[in-house]
Amino acid sequence: MKSSEIKDLNIAIVGGGYGGASAAKALQSIGAENVHVYEQASALAQVGAGIGLRPPSVELFRAWGMFDAIAAVSSPSDHLEIFSGDGKQMFASEEWPFLHAYKQVNHNRIIHRGDFIEALLGALPDGMVHIGHKLSTITDNGDHSTLVFENGETVTADLVIGADGIRSTVRNQLFSDKPPVFSGEHAYRTIISIEDAFGLVTDDNPRFYMGQNGTIAYNLPLRHRGQLSFDITAQSDDDSWAPEITTDYLLSILDGFDERIVDVARTLDISAMTSRSVFDIDAVDTWHSDSVALLGDAAHAMLHHQGQGANSAILDAGGFADALLQGDSVTDSLAIYQATRKPVTDELQRISRLGWNAQTVDSAFPAKA
Template sequence: MKTSELKNLRVAVIGAGYAGAAAARALTEAGAAVTVYEQASQIREVGAGIGLRPSSMAQFERWGIGGAIKAVSSPSDGFEILTADDHRIAREEWPEKSAYGETTHLIHRGDFIEALVGSLPTGMVRLGHKLDTITDHGGSATLGFTNGETATADLVIGADGIKSVVRERLFTDAQPVFAGEHAYRAVIDIADTFGMADDGDLRMFIGRGTKVYLLPLLHRGQVSFDVTALNADGTWAPAVTQDDIVATVQGFDERIVRMTEGLDMAAVNVRAVYDIEPVERWHTDSVVLIGDAAHAMCHHQGQGANSAILDAGALADALVAAGSVPDALAAFQATRKPVTDELQRISRHGWTEDELDDVFPGQKPGQVAATVQG
């Protein structure tokens, strides 16, 4: 699209999370007029750490925010896979380093969303706007919010996560799928990891039915500590005690057991893991899904946030290159959907058949739909 057309394009982004904030930044750089609608009354991200891959870091450099992201993250040379009792299985450098001239950076989720949203023009993000209705007119769409306000845009970007209202209203009413596992996450002092994360490498320890991840946040003097375990309880926010979590790491290196015993449960994020089935079509002529709204996936590959960032870049590129919004949305889906379909598929294969049979005899939890609770 011509620069003048992009400047006159009214874009509404639903959701100010990774996908929404990244899309807003990318489209602002391309010259579009963007408004972001966020249901929360304040921007706040819970959870722990994530890894931003070289391809994502290259996008940030393109958008002029590479320095801001690097200022609140730690570069990492590689990742290591180990047995539960701390014997190395493999160590690799992060892929894509040579292709993009960047390495992976490890960052706290809160710092990441603060840096992304902080890069947007003042007033672009409108808080307290929970989407209720969306009416697709073909060349535009009208949004209705629970606070009584409405807005019409030439392009609506549904970046409203795994429980996406945009997806449910226009594309599919299929509910998220329980992955048959829980994730327990906290940020702890690096001193409390007994030297197991001092060098900046991401480490994954593999036990039977349980994985433990140590993701160093060296710039903070902290480590993101994640225990992911098979569990049949699909409650969205399950009730879990410290004894429950300690029990899941029995048989792991004694230092990991001690880390778990020392957790402050008030600071532990506990959730059941869900993804969604691949969505057949991500767009109409004026509405498009990105990020988790389009392709929420399990976290075993560490690709959720990275996929959202690459979506944002690909969408902006498609709008610049195409002659119209419908053509751009079709090109965007053609570029990104094959990639995320495959990542969704791979991310469902984080466990052996024997491990699954221990908890789900005769079933495959990634294939069994469960209604989201809570």
């Protein structure tokens, strides 16, 4: 599309998480001036945990002029290591894919989730993000849509991006009403001081410890904060939103693990640990109509085993902006966006569902992405 057409497009993004905020930044970077992000929450917050931003995501931050803002609040990792639960056997030690694929070396940036959303939102102009806007209905009228929010406001937009997460209202009302799928797993996450990490942190690289009983303990060092993100994934049949956990239970699922991990579990503040059941969605057949598209978890929520959900949302945002530049019209651009991104995320959804199996790990990065 011509830059004058992109400049004037009236674009509504539903959801101000990593996907929605990245999409807003990507659209701004190609000259879109009429972009509004509608977020249901009254304040944007994230779970207290770390997350890894992969080299291709980092390359986009450079293109969007926000690399320094990300680098200031993250630590650079060059590889990932995977061990047996007891830490005695190393299954894999691999450099992050695409670390050296760009003009500058792009390390994987390990960042606190809260710092990441703050950096993204801080890169957007004042007035672009509208909090307290929970979408209740979307009507797709072909070349424009009508959005009605719970607060009573109604908005009309030429182009709508549904970046409203795994339980997306946009997806549910326009593309697929299939509910999320429970993985049979829980994710327990907390942030501790490096001083309380019993020597687990020796550099900036994440380490995964894979137990025999399906439990995985993984450490994401946040050395710039003097902290460690201490994360556990465990099997469970309980699909409640925030399952209760106790120290005794944590120690029982970590029986036989590296003693430093057991020591951390024994001494951490269990009341500060976030506990969540983990879900993904089945691949959605179609992500777009003539003027509405899905992005991020709304389009392709995947299990966290490859650490690719947020990274995919960021790459969707870059792909979306590229598609607008390539297409002859909004509709044409949305088809290009889906054709470019969906095969990649379909595969990541599939691989992520395979989970980790200590017997068959031959690469830390089966998707090589």
